[in-house]
Amino acid sequence: MSMSDVVPWKIGVSTAPLPPMAPGIPWLGNALEIKSDPVRYVVKQYRRYGPIFRIKMLGKPITVLAGREALQFAATPEATEILSLRESYGGLEVEVGPVILSMEGEQHRHYRKLARPSHSRSQAAPHIAKLVEVVDQFIDGLEVGQSVDMLPAIRRMISTQLGMMMLNRPPGAYFDDFVKFSTYMLYVYQFQMWPKFMLRTAGFKKAKARVLQMLEELVEYHRRVPPGSERPHDALDEIMETVDAVGQPYGHTTLLATAMGPYIAGMDTASGTINFITYALHKHTECLERLRQEVRQAYAQGIPSADVLKDLPTLNSAIFETMRMYPLVPFLPRTAKSTFEFGGYRVDAGTSMFIATTATHFFPEYYPEPDTFNIDRDRGPAGTFNPYGFGAHSCLGAGMGELLIQIMVSRLIQRVDFQLDPPDFKATMEAIPVPNPGKYRLKVLDQN
Ligand code: HEM
Numbered sequence: 001m002s003m004s005d006v007v008p009w010k011i012g013v014s015t016a017p018l019p020p021m022a023p024g025i026p027w028l029g030n031a032l033e034i035k036s037d038p039v040r041y042v043v044k045q046y047r048r049y050g051p052i053f054r055i056k057m058l059g060k061p062i063t064v065l066a067g068r069e070a071l072q073f074a075a076t077p078e079a080t081e082i083l084s085l086r087e088s089y090g091g092l093e094v095e096v097g098p099v100i101l102s103m104e105g106e107q108h109r110h111y112r113k114l115a116r117p118s119h120s121r122s123q124a125a126p127h128i129a130k131l132v133e134v135v136d137q138f139i140d141g142l143e144v145g146q147s148v149d150m151l152p153a154i155r156r157m158i159s160t161q162l163g164m165m166m167l168n169r170p171p172g173a174y175f176d177d178f179v180k181f182s183t184y185m186l187y188v189y190q191f192q193m194w195p196k197f198m199l200r201t202a203g204f205k206k207a208k209a210r211v212l213q214m215l216e217e218l219v220e221y222h223r224r225v226p227p228g229s230e231r232p233h234d235a236l237d238e239i240m241e242t243v244d245a246v247g248q249p250y251g252h253t254t255l256l257a258t259a260m261g262p263y264i265a266g267m268d269t270a271s272g273t274i275n276f277i278t279y280a281l282h283k284h285t286e287c288l289e290r291l292r293q294e295v296r297q298a299y300a301q302g303i304p305s306a307d308v309l310k311d312l313p314t315l316n317s318a319i320f321e322t323m324r325m326y327p328l329v330p331f332l333p334r335t336a337k338s339t340f341e342f343g344g345y346r347v348d349a350g351t352s353m354f355i356a357t358t359a360t361h362f363f364p365e366y367y368p369e370p371d372t373f374n375i376d377r378d379r380g381p382a383g384t385f386n387p388y389g390f391g392a393h394s395c396l397g398a399g400m401g402e403l404l405i406q407i408m409v410s411r412l413i414q415r416v417d418f419q420l421d422p423p424d425f426k427a428t429m430e431a432i433p434v435p436n437p438g439k440y441r442l443k444v445l446d447q448n
Contacts, residue, residue, distance in 0.1 A: 007051055007069045007343040011078055019063055019345040021054045029056025038431045039330045042066050042356045043363070052343045055354075058193070063347050064331075066356035067363075068383055073342060074355050075391040081105075082340060083353070085393060088333035091189025095181075095199075095208060096215070096260055097253025101393060110245035112396060115258075118166055118235035121399030125306035127165045128407065132303050134161050135411040139447060147421045147441045150278055154408070155179065155271040161404055162262040166235040167218060171263050174214045180207035182264045186433050190333065193432075215256045235262060268434040269328045270401045273387075276326035277318060277409050279427060279437045280373055282420045287375050288413065290314050295410040309406040317375040319405055323387040325373060326427075327358040328435055332389055357386040418442035 022045050024030040033041040034057060042064060045053050051070040054061050065074055073079055086093075089101040103111055117123060124131070134157050142148065159178065160170040171178055184204050187194040198204060222240060227233035239250050239258045250258075281288040294314045298304045309315070331354035339349045347353070362370040366380035379385065388395035395401065412418075420440060427437035 007073060009073050009079075009340065009342040011082060011338055011340045014339055014341040014346040016341045016344055016346040019052045019054050019347070020049045021056070021061070022049070024056050027059050029058065029060075031057045035431050037429050038435070039327065039356070039358055039362055042331070042354075042359050046356075046359055050343060052345050052347075060192075060352060062352045062354055063336075064354045064356055065342065066359040068360055070342070071355070071357060071360075071383060071386070071390060079340075080392050082336060082338045083334040083355070084337045085334060087335040087352070088190050091185050092257065092260075094189075095185070096212070097251070097255070097257035099257045099261070100396070106245045108392065111239075112392075114238055114242060115235070115396060118238050119396045119400055121306065121403050124165055124400045124403050128306060129303055130164060131161050131404065131407050132411055134164070135408050136415075139412070139415050142416065142444050142447055144444050144446060147443045148418075149439070149441050151271065151275045151436065154274045154278075155267050157408065158266040158271045158274070158404060159263050162266050162400075165400075166262040167259060168231055168234055169218060171214075174210055174263075177207040177210040177214075178260075178263045179267065180204065181211045182267060183433060186268075191432070211260070212256070215259045218259045219252070219255045265397055266401060266404065269395075270397075270404050272328040272434050272436060273319075273323060273326070273401075274405055274408055276328075276427075276435075276437055277322045277405070278412065278418070278442060279420075279425075279440055280322050280326070281318060281409075281413070282418060282442060283425075283427075284373055284375075287314070287318060287373075291318055292413050295414045298410065299414050304410075306403055309403065309410065312406075312410070314375065315406060315410055319402070319409070320379070320385075321373060321375045321377065324361045324367065324385060325370075326429075326435060326437070327361060327387045329387065329389060330358045330431070330435060331356050332393075357390055360384040360386070415448055416444060417446040419445050 022030055030041065034055070043066070045055070045064070046066040051067040052063065052065055054063050056062070074083060084104065086102050086104070089099060092099045093102045100108065100111055100115065138153055138157055156175055159175060163170040180203065184194070184198060188196060188198055218236065222236050225231060227237050236255065236259050240255060244250055281291065291314045294312055298308055298312055334353045334355055336347050336349055336351045336353060340347050360366055360380070361384070363384070364370055366384040367377065388398040419442065421443040425440045427440075430436050430438055
């Protein structure tokens with residue numbers, strides 16, 4: 001299918017056939033392929049069936065939309081209106097309160113506009129010294145010869161940086177509770193791989209109670225001590241001070257959910273991306289050495305500014321190429337609210353869907369030799385690189401997330417000489433709970 005192909009679609013009752021079903025094994029369906037290499041599996045089915053087809057996972061059929069033409073359709077206002085996020089992200093609303101990802105229509109547009117400033121790169125830029133300090137504390141605790149499991153360390157740093165910057169409070173002793181809480185949210189609600197009764201286990205209940213306790217404290221503190229000389233204005237004030245789309249003050253549970261956002265928003269996404277970057281760089285040591293030279297120069301006069309980091313070519317190419325090859329959110333989960341037709345096939349109301357936003361990352365017509373990690377490749381055409389999603393709910397923290405990635409990767413590479421452990425480790429591309437290269441460690445060879 002060529003880039004210019006426009007696929008016909010219409011919303012409403014349809015007598016068209018259901019999309020073709022990819023062959024799979026009983027009950028498990030295509031779960032194993034999706035679990036071991038989700039994007040390449042979808043690209044293969046796209047080549048076979050075109051931009052719409054069905055797969056099956058654990059007995060449940062899922063309609064997949066893939067390719068540029070499908071994204072063009074999914075981003076239209078009409079499709080946005082009927083592709084619901086509630087079934088996937090509503091669990092957070094049940095457990096804590098309305099989160100931006102489960103909001104829809106005018107309520108969502110209004111909240112998103114209010115939350116935009118606190119999620120921006122420019123909000124983060126003045127905090128660089130503090131953000132680097134978080135990475136430095138981690139590095140100062142390393143010892144030569146030590147072998148480090150990077151992902152837990154990166155997650156803690158990201159959650160700490162976002163908590164400090166957006167709410168003036170790092171997660172501290174509550175960090176493990178946030179990790180447990182969001183893992184259960186993923187498995188029970190989003191993937192529906194764990195039964196609901198897991199939410200009644202003592203482990204989950206304790207983590208949730210502690211998460212709520214910290215969020216309640218934060219909201220209470222914000223009510224008691226207004227922003228001013230004692231504390232700066234932050235992301236929670238932004239929502240507390242104003243009214244919702246129908247002119248009412250935001251309810252208590254929305255405030256709790258707002259306070260939770262920074263602690264969990266980067267925990268999988270930004271952290272998982274950095275985890276892949278550190279893997280990829282230490283796998284491709286020629287890129288690592290180029291990057292090390294670049295960042296050592298950048299840090300030679302002290303901590304670089306956000307503008308300097310934005311213009312470092314090797315750093316940004318390495319980030320781009322890693323996000324292309326190892327997108328942390330390969331598909332966007334949606335549910336059809338109304339029946340519609342796309343490309344001559346019918347999608348019934350209530351159908352679970354994957355919008356395969358990152359399949360185009362592996363189309364050779366956009367990214368030649370897509371399976372090769374090549375930091376010198378050209379950027380593909382507009383609309384073919386979507387690690388931050390697309391449309392109405394595209395990542396609000398993309399600019400801030402990118403800055404956190406630039407800071408952490410550059411500082412780690414500048415100060416520490418690591419080696420993959422084991423040295424011949426090769427990523428296995430696990431997709432669950434979120435894409436990751438498998439369990440690798442980095443061994444500290446030297447540090448300054
Ligand atoms: C590499 C880092 C990141 C990646 C790859 C990423 C990816 C995404 C994706 C794909 C979505 C859309 C989900 C969907 O439509 O189903 C999203 C939404 C969102 N992200 Fe990120 N994200 C990253 C970092 C961050 C950070 C650091 C923050 C917080 C500061 C953040 C805040 C948000 C918010 C608030 C939304 C919801 C937007 C809305 O519903 O309107 N993200 N992100």
